[in-house]
Amino acid sequence: MGTILLGFFLFIVLINLLYFFGFFAFATAGIKNKLHPGKAVSVIICAKNEAENLRNFLPSILEQEYSQFEVIVINDASTDETLEVIEEFQAIDPRVKCVNVENNEAFWANKKYALTLxxxxxxxxxxxxxxxxxAPQSKNWISKMSQHFQPGISIVLGYGGYFKHTGSLLNKLIRFETLLTAIQYFSYARLGSPYMGVGRNLAYTSQLFYDLKGFASHLHLRSGDDDLFINEAATSENTAISFEIDSQTRSVPKNSFLEWFKQKKRHVSVAGNYKFKHRFLLGLFYASRLLFWVLFTTLLILRIFPEVVLAALGIKLLLEAFVYVKSAKKLDELDVVWLFPLLDLFLIFLQLAIFISNLISKPKHWK
Known part of the structure; x- marks a missing residue:
């Protein structure tokens, strides 16, 4: 019985290692600067009760060193001063365009409806x-993201990180989870199977949007304006990734665990609508990580080949450390890597809690 259990454990270890070998696709990726296309760009921001954030961060968009762009700011039925703030910016900068969305019975609190407008x-x-x-991390954000719109490319996946708060364990956890997610979607895209992007930093053509009839296939779902659209639209031929520092954005992280948990519930709730191959691969990745620690603990408690079990742990951690360090250097997240064994273990059980919570009650609104 002990030999069978060990064999199953080593099989799970192999699955874990294969995933992280796959993540080499991003961890070892180089940056290829392209000729600037000089295309006119529309920056689109959907804002719901974001008056203060617009005051703080919209100037960093307007300060971009790019000659041809406009900024479409959508007031999504806000109850604060969001509309007034947009109109203030519009009065002083003609590049700002306002779209004012009011709730209606058919599309109540639906971000996809607001984005479509x-x-x-x-x-x-x-x-x-x-x-x-x-906030873009440089004045070249538009330039660096848009340079990937070469012939045949209609989607650009960028990195949207979070601001660093020194000494905050929650901040490190949020940023580590964001790092791991980015490693996955960048690696899958590099391997020819893109499956998601993040709305904090994402680009695609309006032609692609209209060709797919926008969000029509998942308009009934409250979330997924970014990842479900990319899951449907992205192919190995039409998708590029942009991860250099100048192309990144940073946003304000949640400052309470409960708020972050609710945010992750919204994100995870749409994953069941991904293509089958992506659901299978992402599910297997999570299951193999969970099973590793369950079997690892069981084998050590039962003292079944402990030397082999500990050696397997060491190999796994070394490979993961390589991927995390190389990736974190690219995405300016090195300070979270040193805690990765603990943060990774916590995320596994957090994902299990989110899965169970979503079975009981799924989130209904984007805000």
Whole structure:
């Protein structure tokens, strides 16, 4: 019985190692600078009760060193001063365009409806999306993201990280989870099977949006304006990734565990609508990580080949450390890597809690 249990454990270890070998696709990726396309870009921001964030972060969009862009700011039925703030910026900068969305019975609190109205307002084919609480990390953000719109490329996946708060364990956990997610979606894209992007930093063409009839296939779902659209639209041929520092954005992280937990519930709730191959691969990745620790603990407690079990742990951690360090250097997240064994273990059980919670009660609104 002990030999069978050990054999199953080593099989799970192998699955874990294969995933992280796959993540080499991003961890070892180089940056290829391309000739700037000089295309006109529409930056699109959907804002719901974001008056303060717009005051703080919209200037960093308007300060971009790019000659041809407009900023479409959507007031999604806000109850604070969001509309007034947008109009203030519009009065002083003609590049700012306002789309005012009021709730209606058919599309109550539906971000996809608001985004669709914003996209229809855009004058340009190249659309660059971010959130109201996001700030580009350089004045070349639009330039670096849009340079990937070469012939045949209609989607650009960027990195949307979070601001660092020194000494906050929650902040490190949030940023580590964001790092791991980015490693996955960048690696899958590099391997020819893109499956998601994040709305904090994402670009695609309006032509692609209209060709797919927008969010029509998942308009009934409250979440998924970014990842479900990319899951449906992205292919190995039409998708590029942009991860250099100048192309990144940072946004304000949640400052309470409960708020972050609710945010992750919204994100996870749409994963069941991904293509089958992506659901299978992502599910296997999570299951193999959970089973590793369950079997590892069981084998050590039963003292079944403890030397082999500990050696397997060491090999796994060394491979993961290589991937995390190389990836974190690219994404400026090195300070969270040193805690990765503990943070990774916590995330596994957090994901289990989110899965169970979503079975009981799924989130209904984007805010």
């Amino acid at each position: 914003g996209i229809k307002k855009a004058r340009n084919n190249f659309l660059l999306f971010t959130d109201a609480d996001c």
